[in-house]
Amino acid sequence: MRISGVWNRADFLPEHEERGRAALLAAYDAGYTLFDHADIYGNRMCEEIHGRLLKESPDLRRRTIIATKCGIRWSGDPTPDAPHRYDFSRDYIVRSCEGSLTRLGVDAIDVYQLHRPDELMDPDEVCEAFLELQAAGKVRFFGVSNFRPDQVEMLQSSLPFPLAVNQVEVHLGRLACLEDGTLSQCIAEGISPLAWSPLGGGWLGDGGAPRENDPAAEQKRALLAEMDAVAEKHGCSRTIIALAWLMRHPSEIIPIVGSSNQERIRDAAKAAEVELSREDWYRLLIAARGRPLP
Numbered sequence: 001m002r003i004s005g006v007w008n009r010a011d012f013l014p015e016h017e018e019r020g021r022a023a024l025l026a027a028y029d030a031g032y033t034l035f036d037h038a039d040i041y042g043n044r045m046c047e048e049i050h051g052r053l054l055k056e057s058p059d060l061r062r063r064t065i066i067a068t069k070c071g072i073r074w075s076g077d078p079t080p081d082a083p084h085r086y087d088f089s090r091d092y093i094v095r096s097c098e099g100s101l102t103r104l105g106v107d108a109i110d111v112y113q114l115h116r117p118d119e120l121m122d123p124d125e126v127c128e129a130f131l132e133l134q135a136a137g138k139v140r141f142f143g144v145s146n147f148r149p150d151q152v153e154m155l156q157s158s159l160p161f162p163l164a165v166n167q168v169e170v171h172l173g174r175l176a177c178l179e180d181g182t183l184s185q186c187i188a189e190g191i192s193p194l195a196w197s198p199l200g201g202g203w204l205g206d207g208g209a210p211r212e213n214d215p216a217a218e219q220k221r222a223l224l225a226e227m228d229a230v231a232e233k234h235g236c237s238r239t240i241i242a243l244a245w246l247m248r249h250p251s252e253i254i255p256i257v258g259s260s261n262q263e264r265i266r267d268a269a270k271a272a273e274v275e276l277s278r279e280d281w282y283r284l285l286i287a288a289r290g291r292p293l294p
């Protein structure tokens with residue numbers, strides 16, 4: 001989401017392209033395989049940057065699971081008075097997918113996700129779009145993002161194949177998915193949870209801090225102190241502890257690392273080698289809740 005550096009095309013410079021490319025190459029070198037995009041990221045420039053890299057180094061495609069998303073429409077599209085909204089109509093899903101394929105320069109998307117639940121979604125119509133894309137060989141697996149368990153169930157009831165992923169916001173600063181049935185549903189249905197903003201957008205990472213005007217700042221600082229203590233015990237960074245905490249969950253959460261800093265990208269990859277004990281996992285959960293368990 002961040003590899004273009006800027007969202008306004010007029011501000012995009014060759015140095016942004018270079019930084020985005022370098023971030024992608026650092027991730028490939030560190031062994032990352034899943035790359036998460038969306039048609040809207042960087043005003044479509046994120047997919048384009050990755051597409052140019054894949055064109056230049058086609059061998060990388062074999063090492064890439066390309067995930068992307070559709071369904072969010074900006075205000076002003078297609079008419080000036082159109083509001084920011086969600087659109088899971090058949091035509092829009094198919095058209096967005098074709099746009100992503102072109103920008104990425106690939107024949108197929110590996111995991112195609114619906115970005116944010118469209119209140120007007122008709123699951124049968126979504127199914128039609130999915131089947132059309134699947135029959136044309138344009139998408140391998142389908143998933144959703146930010147869906148509640150009941151919304152997953154509704155869509156799944158219209159599909160002849162299982163949804164592969166639900167990409168949700170889950171991290172030590174946001175525990176809702178542990179409590180609202182999202183992760184239990186992932187386990188029960190074999191859906192992979194992808195965690196977006198696994199560092200809460202940065203504040204959970206090393207040197208990060210809550211905003212001064214955050215009403216929960218004091219409790220968040222206590223959580224960071226607990227994370228630092230666990231990190232010291234494991235001889236690793238706090239970032240790694242934040243990611244390892246997610247990966248220890250039995251739903252097999254896949255954190256989507258959001259950094260475009262090469263050093264941080266390399267460091268985060270080490271989370272795969274850290275397994276937290278039950279005690280450390282719960283210590284962090286309790287600090288994240290800000291109150292003891294019942």
Ligand SMILES: NC(=O)c1ccc[n+]([C@@H]2O[C@H](COP(=O)([O-])OP(=O)(O)OC[C@H]3O[C@@H](n4cnc5c(N)ncnc54)[C@H](OP(=O)(O)O)[C@@H]3O)[C@@H](O)[C@H]2O)c1
Nearest residue numbers: 001036196197198199200201202205206208258259260261
């Ligand atoms: N489905 C959805 O609705 C949705 C929503 C949001 C995001 N996403 C997906 O989730 C991915 C990750 O999201 P995210 O970028 O918010 O993830 P994140 O990993 O929580 O945050 C990354 C941000 O934190 C900064 N950061 C990392 N370590 C830091 C540290 N130690 N101190 C201070 N800042 C630090 C990074 O800056 P540097 O680049 O300088 O390291 C970057 O700006 C996105 O790329 C996108 O694919 C999906």
